[in-house]
Amino acid sequence: MMTVDLEISGAPARPAELSFTRTVERALVHRTSVAEVFVTDVQQAEPQRVLAGAQLPLSHGYYNDHLGGPPRFDPLLILEAGRQAGIAGGHLLGFPPDTIMMVDSFELDISDVPALRIGHLPGELLIDSRFDATRMRRGRVRQGVVRQDLRLGTGHLGTHSMRVQIVSREELAALRTVVRGSPAPTTRDMTDVDDLLQASPAMVGRVNPLNVVLAQVERGARAAQAVVRPRFGNRSLFDHDYDHLPAMALTEAARQLALVACGDEHAWPATLTGEFRRFAELDLPVRASAVCTELDPAGRPTRTGVAVSFYQDGSMIARSTLVMVHDD
Structure with a gap:
């Protein structure tokens, strides 16, 4: 107690x-x-x-x-x-x-x-x-x-x-049908298969490939972009049927893309924010981009700010900000 x-x-x-x-x-x-x-x-x-x-x-x-x-x-x-x-x-x-x-x-x-x-x-x-x-x-x-x-x-x-x-x-359910013009597919309809272009677990700070949610990762200078492609067999992210990618799946994608952009798979988010403007539909690709900003003005950086944006069908549907800490 x-x-x-x-x-x-x-x-x-x-x-x-x-x-x-x-x-x-x-x-x-x-x-x-x-x-x-x-x-x-x-x-x-x-x-x-x-x-x-x-x-x-x-x-x-x-x-x-x-x-x-x-x-x-x-x-x-x-x-x-x-x-x-x-x-x-x-x-x-x-x-x-x-x-x-x-x-x-x-x-x-x-x-x-x-x-x-x-x-x-x-x-x-x-x-x-x-x-x-x-x-x-x-x-x-x-x-x-x-x-x-x-x-x-x-x-x-x-x-x-x-x-x-x-x-x-x-x-x-009524709202989703009106917005889409037809009923939305659900995760029950989706096949859980390995993506040949899935990020390696080590790249995103993971060991188990089932926990990787990114594919087609491209890393730049303090930036990265990828397609959000979670495994529907991951029963922590998909404990029950959804007709969209849930907020927690997008937040995990933001965390993993932040690790890639920072180039530090051992960093941890100390601050996390999320803003969800539209549903992330299951039958259209979701793309994400991340940009890093150093928050410590001098010396060895211990905090890195990361801004992550999510796009679907040409429109921003969500965004996330993270403060990643480098605490050994």
Whole structure:
């Protein structure tokens, strides 16, 4: 159990306990596989505030598949845990079971990167979420912001925020059909085959080819471009059927392309942002480009900024920024 001191609406602090003994029901975080559920407890602390606990695994086929350096909890694992806590918290606050939280944008800032180093025990992540409705319609929340404070063990790790749209599954299906003019194909319809032009795992900081999401990589001077080509057999990125490339797949593509552009497969993202303007359709190629900027004015660079843009059918559909740290 983790004990958290709460100060609610100016009242004296009181303790709240979060359990890390078992994961929550997988439907509560919209996962199919129990192995992909990281939230272990969720409790309402205030009318628009929810506390969640998440256990970070010591070994995972996707999140722990990295080259070299001291083993760390993946920042994208922190991002996924925060996303799951936001979904579970929304349901706890009254969102119907068929609700989908579509992420328009997110910001993750890891202020204590060394705290991500893995020890002998799984990580215990506390996620303190505050929900703000920004648009209502007929008494229902349609858009909102989730702001999260992150604590790993006893120390402050960083912050995470998401701007989301709230829709039902039926509304989303109708919207997708109207925009496309026909129903969208799903990942169930896609064949999981090796791409002969897939990036080598070592180029993108991976060991397992199943975790590579880039193909046709071209590296320039502090820049790179590629086609986003994930493996649909990767059940961490595609835990259930999608009719588009999900935000987490594009974020992984941004991370991998940043490693290529920086020329350092051992770097780690300390800051991550994502903005998603349109759905990344499955039946059209998605191309990505990255440009690096040194953030340290002199001496050996320890931080590199990377801007990544995603294009489909001639239009920008998403973009991401990363601050990569070179912490040996």
